Amino acid sequence: MEVQVNQSNIRHNWSLDEVNSLFEMPFNDLLFQAQTIHRQNFDANEVQVSTLLSIKTGACPEDCKYCSQSARYSTDVEKEKLMEVEKVLEAAQIAKSQGSTRFCMGAGWRNPKDRDMPHIVKMVQGVREMGLETCMTLGMLSSDQAQTLKDAGLDYYNHNLDTSKEHYNQIITTRTYQDRLDTLSNVRDAGMKVCSGGIVGLGEQANDRAGLLMQLANLPQHPESVPINMLVKIEGTPLGDVDDLDPFEFIRCIAVARIMMPKSHVRLSAGREAMNEQMQALCFMAGANSIFYGCKLLTTANPEADADMQLFAKLGINTERGRAETEEEQYQQQQSLQTAIVNQENADLFYDATQS
Numbered sequence: 318m319e320v321q322v323n324q325s326n327i328r329h330n331w332s333l334d335e336v337n338s339l340f341e342m343p344f345n346d347l348l349f350q351a352q353t354i355h356r357q358n359f360d361a362n363e364v365q366v367s368t369l370l371s372i373k374t375g376a377c378p379e380d381c382k383y384c385s386q387s388a389r390y391s392t393d394v395e396k397e398k399l400m401e402v403e404k405v406l407e408a409a410q411i412a413k414s415q416g417s418t419r420f421c422m423g424a425g426w427r428n429p430k431d432r433d434m435p436h437i438v439k440m441v442q443g444v445r446e447m448g449l450e451t452c453m454t455l456g457m458l459s460s461d462q463a464q465t466l467k468d469a470g471l472d473y474y475n476h477n478l479d480t481s482k483e484h485y486n487q488i489i490t491t492r493t494y495q496d497r498l499d500t501l502s503n504v505r506d507a508g509m510k511v512c513s514g515g516i517v518g519l520g521e522q523a524n525d526r527a528g529l530l531m532q533l534a535n536l537p538q539h540p541e542s543v544p545i546n547m548l549v550k551i552e553g554t555p556l557g558d559v560d561d562l563d564p565f566e567f568i569r570c571i572a573v574a575r576i577m578m579p580k581s582h583v584r585l586s587a588g589r590e591a592m593n594e595q596m597q598a599l600c601f602m603a604g605a606n607s608i609f610y611g612c613k614l615l616t617t618a619n620p621e622a623d624a625d626m627q628l629f630a631k632l633g634i635n636t637e638r639g640r641a642e643t644e645e646e647q648y649q650q651q652q653s654l655q656t657a658i659v660n661q662e663n664a665d666l667f668y669d670a671t672q673s
Contacts, residue, residue: 329535331577336527339573344565348603351572354579355604364629365419365582365607365637367452368412372440373399373424379456379491381479382555383516383548399424402436406443413447416636417610420444421452421475427492428457438469445470452512452542457492457500463507473542474504475512481528484521501536511540514584517570518548518562526570534577542607543581545570547588564592568599575604582607594628601632 339347355361377384409420422440429437437453444451452473453466466474478497479485485494504511513536515529533540547567550557567588574583584607585600592600610625629636 327539327580328577329537329539331531331534333524333527333531336531336573336577337524339576340523340527340569344569347569347572348599351575351604352602355575355606358579359606360635360637362633363606363635363637364601365584366417366610367419367421367584367607368409368415368417369421369423369609370400370405370408370412371425372405372422373426377425377427379427379489381489381491383488383519383551384554399433399436402439402443405440406447409444409447409449412610413449415610417449418637419450419452419473420447421454421473421609423454423475424456426456428459429455429462434462434465438465441466441469441471445472454512457496458503460503460506463500463503463509467507467509471509473510473512475542475544476500476504477514477516477544477546478529478532479515480517480519480521481525482532483528484519484525487521488519501540505538510542511536511538512542512544513540514542514544514546514574514586516546516548516587517567518559518588519556520559523566526566527573530570530574530577533574539578539581541581542584543574543578544584544586544607545574545605546586547591549587549591564596568596568603571600571605572603584608594631597628598632601634606637 342350352361405422412420422444424433437455441451441453450472451470452475453471454475456476458466458474458476463474476497478494480488482494501511501513513533515533517526517529533543545567547562548556548559550559571583571585574581583605585597585605586609589597589608608625628634
């Protein structure tokens with residue numbers, strides 16, 4: 318089955334057969350089509366850069382089989398309480414000085430409690446005052462909580478679908494697929510931008526990777542940000558020894574996501590530490606145009622910031638500008654990112670953001 322992709326048409330009615338047909342294209346043809354669509358909607362040599370901070374780590378009651386923060390598994394992640402607002406803002410300032418334009422805050426919760434919301438609101442307001450875009454991932458949200466975050470000025474909310482609807486119960490049983498869709502609906506109804514993607518390499522079948530992208534592309538509105546995570550295997554979790562996903566299959570996921578969601582930022586997210594420069598370059602060719610930046614994400618490793626800058630220099634990639642209002646501020650943002658090297662004295666502030 319050959320799929321004719323109208324490069325100017327945003328679709329929300331993809332069939333599984335159509336998506337599988339994209340995955341089955343010859344690799345070079347797939348990348349050519351994805352790159353063509355990418356160039357029609359974005360600067361092909363520009364990448365959006367975010368930093369992710371864990372503001373509350375461990376002791377999560379959920380049973381996500383990939384996650385080191387679940388209280389159900391024996392991992393090396395230490396339990397930590399919600400960070401103080403001042404510490405979060407300190408970390409945000411460091412991230413800005415290193416060139417990030419979006420600051421993402423993640424908490425290992427099933428859902429935020431009412432007592433936590435005033436602190437969360439202060440974090441959002443403080444980060445926005447620095448001129449950074451704001452993003453949070455806190456688990457499930459009620460409609461009232463979503464509205465509170467919107468009123469505080471939150472730009473993006475991350476809530477991943479993780480995998481296909483059919484494979485989901487093999488990975489998580491403590492919340493349903495519909496729970497996740499309901500949270501995305503609450504976020505969208507409140508007027509925030511949606512960050513939603515998934516994880517590949519969970520022991521799923523090819524049909525499940527196609528099904529995940531179909532679910533995302535068939536949402537009433539495409540997520541503005543689509544993180545594609547490659548599983549980072551954590552010892553002590555049920556998926557700690559699952560077979561590795563073939564790298565070409567991962568790159569195909571990036572390319573198909575770009576074709577199906579042409580105006581979304583596709584984020585090359587978890588698992589980058591295990592990818593060599595050539596694999597990452599192919600991901601950018603396939604349409605990835607967003608990364609997490611820094612030595613750590615939530616609970617797993619990420620390439621050092623200076624390594625990212627060296628790769629960007631080799632590829633001629635620039636960083637997407639954020640909220641800077643003047644040309645001088647834009648220049649300073651670019652210079653900061655190009656010259657940034659992670660200050661190891663501050664490394665303890667950041668956590669692996671790969672398991673959002």
